[in-house]
Amino acid sequence: MSEAVPLDFEPETEEELAKCLADPMWRVCSGYLYKIMVKSDDGDGSVVPFKPNRSQRRFIGSLWYRNIILKARQLGFTTLVAILWLDHALFNPDQRCGIIAQDREAAEVIFRDKVKLAYERLPEALKEAMPLARDSASELLFAHNNSSIRVATSMRSGTIHRLHVSEYGKICAKFKDKAKEIMTGSLPAVPLDGITIIESTAEGQEGDFFDKTQKAMAKHEQGSDLNARDFRFHFYPWWQESAYRMPTASVIITDKDKEYFAEIEGLMKCTLDAAQRNWYVATREADFSGDPEKMWQEYPSTPQEAFKVSTEGTYYAVQLAAARKSGRIGQVPFVEGVPVNTFWDIGNTDGTAIWLHQKVGLQHRFIGFIEGWGEGYSYYIKQLQELGYVWGTHFLPHDADHERQQGEDVEAPIDILEKFSIGGKWEIVPRVSDIQHGIQVTRAAFSQCWFDETACKEGIEHLAGYRKTWNTRQGRWNATPEHNIHSEGADSYRQFAQAFETLNVTRTKLTKRERNWRTA
Template sequence: MSDRVQLPHDFVPATEAELAMCLADPMWRICSGQLYQIMLKSDDGEEGGNVAPFKPNRAQRRLISRLWHRNLILKARQLGFTTLVAILWLDHALFNGNQRCGIIAQDLDTAKALFRDKVKFAYERLPTWLREQMPLARESADELLFANNSSIRVATSMRGGTIHRLHISEFGKIGAKYPEKAKEVITGSLPAVPLDGITVIESTAEGAEGEFHKLTMRALAQAEAGKQLNPRDYRLHFFAWWDEPTYTLDDDSVVLTPDDIEYFEMVEGLIGRELSQGQRCWYVATREADFSGDEERMWQEYPSFPPEAFQISQLGTYYAKQLTRVRKEKRIGVFPHVDGVPVNTFWDIGAGDGTAIWLHQRIGGEDRFIGFIEDWEQGYSHFITELQKLGYLWGTHYLPHDADHKRQQGARVVSAKEELEGMGLGGDWHVVPRVDDVTHGIRLTRKAFSTATFHEATCKKGLAHLAAYRKTWSERGNCWLGKPLHDEHSEGADAFRQYGQMYEELPKGFARVTKSKRPTNWRVA
């Protein structure tokens, strides 16, 4: 929108010359409310029959002012970005010839609804004189082609051809429900946008995985590093719930628990501003009414800061308090391998063909975790090869209790321990005795966190597994069961539990602890 003419958005043209000047200004066309109309939502969030002139709200104006070649919008709900982009794309197609504008949605029904209720709705309600000047050449259920050979269409993918303006709506949901479709968007639709075009990817979060999470974390890292963006880089636009003026509630009946107060104080420290009592009440009331108190859903739909949108709730997790303390005491940072000190390994050989290994050195009073390795459907030789590449002096390799069980391996009957010992890695091999109850092993591991430090870069995946390791939830009983959930986080957590169960018996460290770098806390810009 660099070709804008500086006109007040509320300017009303009185002559043909003034009208021509207004129509030449994209910002006047979008913001004046005199060209485009939209369908308003009712109080329950459904599209209703009320029609109003489109005038961008505060968040929408902020996006327009910062629009880049490639844009990622991580947002709170109900801020109207899909409506805004639909109007932007329609305006671009109407006033620029030979342009292709597209909107991708998670499924065909959603795509057609966006087209009907936002794009077509706005075009059909243009002033009659303007619509007559910009007639349709062709119309279908998913595309409008104008007489100037520009078009706007909706689909679930747009591979092939050139798309000058592309909007991907709720990409997080596409990745969560249809991961193959998300990959198709990345490999097919995005490359169709030229470098001088504009892409807008917009979504609430859907967990700490998937294409939207990857793109967002990369854009966030670039923003935090102050990187000067090139046209191929994504600019992150974060819109927190607390920055929306309407998200406040004057209600003395809303009860804030001590945990709520602690949470708001933490948020205030991160964002560098105070939250009003009305904002606090709105947040708690919305969480309780809309999400039945589910804090994880609230973080996802109304995040306070970018990483929180992808954060997993600590409810039902086994090691949340321990990891919080580790971070608070800055025991996650740069703790590299120390030459000459034996490296121990703690293994889990999962029943689902997954294997996880933690690498550990005991140095002075610290238990340093310097690496984490995991893979699925790989033989023991793969992991031995990966460990040999490191060239470390090996201490003791701690295996789970079933590593002593003998199994038929070709013509031999051997245990996992015997097979691994024969591969020449070096060091001693030890099987950790079985505990009568896995929760007892978890309790021992919680105690063992007291001296643990983690090298942030090489243990990142392992730390994510520890944070997500949780109890099994019973839908029938509506409660947490006293047993761990077996999922993709189990192997990493079970491997770390071998350390917890052996903690008291590990040889004492003998090297002097060296000073380590500590990471700085994240701050909202």
């Protein structure tokens, strides 16, 4: 192995240049070969030599076959990987390097401002020795060695020797089909001796990024040896970035803030000076209107905090905590001979969620949860039929008797569902005059409820995540619920509480004509 070249060394002869080019660390870190675009003080982009910052250097030094990066915002890891992949493609034959971005716009920006700019700003002699065979809107193919680098929103074809997935947490949260394609197609395309880098800020406690991060974090904490298929966990908090400082003393640091910083210093064995504390509080108040959860997500202080869900603004956190403490969330098996009821929420264009319920003595036992997006009613009926239960009553939300355009026909959801031979009867839960009343009724019903932790896992997560909307202008929680991925699961559970409060489980079913008359 040749001796490493000092990173600040500038070659003056062809012999010195050849020695430098044989050292990957010098090529990437010296600033001699690669240029990047950075934001200047006036907001415009300026081109400067690329020299990795402290976090980037740490990552290069601990690079593994499979890597997962949990980080604070704007630490430049996509820029780093773009340079690493371009360098690998330029200096190694027959290699395929790819970057997956969260959307087309992001892919275009990464390719134009990071990959292509870096190639075009290479020293002229080197660029002449490494010409392009193809220059498309998303890929550079090099004529001298048949290697390439591509930026797109997915990659499935052939082998990918170097793969980077940028903002995978956001992809998993917002583009479920794309996340599934990455998980089943792109990631398996990387051979065992290839390198995969998944990088993102956190985005909730669900999805493949969350799952992979939790597994990698557990191995890291246990000090377990890794094999080539294991992901190495890398964490880069905001307080390690030297730019995240504000010397001014005009920021108000509350006693609650001081307690928080003391806790972080104890957990992470670090010291947060006044400039760092000022920056953190000022950023939280200015960028996120004081919302601590957004700050945890975008600028985490600890790995666990990145996925932490604040109980502030949530509707059912206290009730769920009480249920866990009293052992009402655990194993809740199906009881033979007791009919199973279902409670539905049906969105016009959104998802559908269904809770499965048995009344056993004084206990309301929830034994299953089904959800989906963009599926027809037959999809859910099939899943219910496959369970083989004897059905009691299927409770639908108040608007299930409102006629809607269903393909070429105009029908109400209840009329369509009643045509399926599933068994049981269909009932509509009356509308509450105020959703806050429905939420209060639901809170009160929790003390009688038992949940199967495995079969109702997603439903319980939705109840935990159901929250008020955040008023960014006033910096406080509004009274109205936020409509997000948790809404259908929480709303379908609310049908249970409302049904048992207002219907006493029995209600005269209206004919279609009566329903039309009532809603006219």
